[in-house]
Amino acid sequence: MPYEVHVISSGYSNNHSEGCMYANSTCTLLVGMHNIVVDTLNPWSKDVVIAGLERHGLSCDDINFLVCTHGHSDHVGNNNLFLRAKHIVGFDVSFENCFYDHDFKNGVPYVIDDDVKVIPTPGHTHADVSVIVQTHKYGVVAVAGDLFEKEEDLVDPSIWKVNGGSEQPQLQESYRTKIIKLADYIIPGHGPMFKVTEKMKNHVK
Numbered sequence: 001m002p003y004e005v006h007v008i009s010s011g012y013s014n015n016h017s018e019g020c021m022y023a024n025s026t027c028t029l030l031v032g033m034h035n036i037v038v039d040t041l042n043p044w045s046k047d048v049v050i051a052g053l054e055r056h057g058l059s060c061d062d063i064n065f066l067v068c069t070h071g072h073s074d075h076v077g078n079n080n081l082f083l084r085a086k087h088i089v090g091f092d093v094s095f096e097n098c099f100y101d102h103d104f105k106n107g108v109p110y111v112i113d114d115d116v117k118v119i120p121t122p123g124h125t126h127a128d129v130s131v132i133v134q135t136h137k138y139g140v141v142a143v144a145g146d147l148f149e150k151e152e153d154l155v156d157p158s159i160w161k162v163n164g165g166s167e168q169p170q171l172q173e174s175y176r177t178k179i180i181k182l183a184d185y186i187i188p189g190h191g192p193m194f195k196v197t198e199k200m201k202n203h204v205k
């Protein structure tokens with residue numbers, strides 16, 4: 001059963017001003033065989049997360065899997081709301097105090113069901129993941145966290161390399177290419193969902 005994708009809150013990041021960059025992540029809800037939340041904003045955005053789920057008739061206790069694309073504070077701020085979900089935070093898979101063995105390090109995807117898998121896409125940090133989901137409406141959607149800062153970073157790489165910050169730019173570049181090849185739409189960490197055009201796909205061939 002292919003999934004529905006709902007962006008609960010679209011992320012943003014603005015230029016530095018007086019030593020401060022304004023940013024919050026994208027929070028995404030996937031509804032299908034499982035209810036899945038990807039990234040939970042900063043701790044001050046709790047009500048945004050709860051209200052976003054309510055708009056789709058769900059409460060935090062209805063969520064089966066929580067995925068945080070990496071460990072930065074604006075992506076994990078409300079994990080505490082999802083105590084019935086299995087948590088996948090970067091390369092860590094856990095429930096309560098049990099950490100499960102999973103070999104993201106060697107490229108092994110975490111398969112949630114036939115339509116959703118979590119794959120390792122490091123570079124922004126050493127342990128980023130992306131969620132690949134099959135949908136009716138958009139085809140293959142990659143919820144990619146800060147692998148992509150926003151659509152504009154395809155024409156201006158300084159946005160993901162410098163503004164977003166990249167621990168390993170070469171590695172990140174290789175995973176960006178992989179995702180552009182396989183996805184029809186990308187939900188980036190700090191901007192609205194965008195369509196992967198033929199031009200973008202040709203560019204990385």
Ligand SMILES: [Zn+2]
Nearest residue numbers: 025072146189
């Ligand atoms: Zn971020």
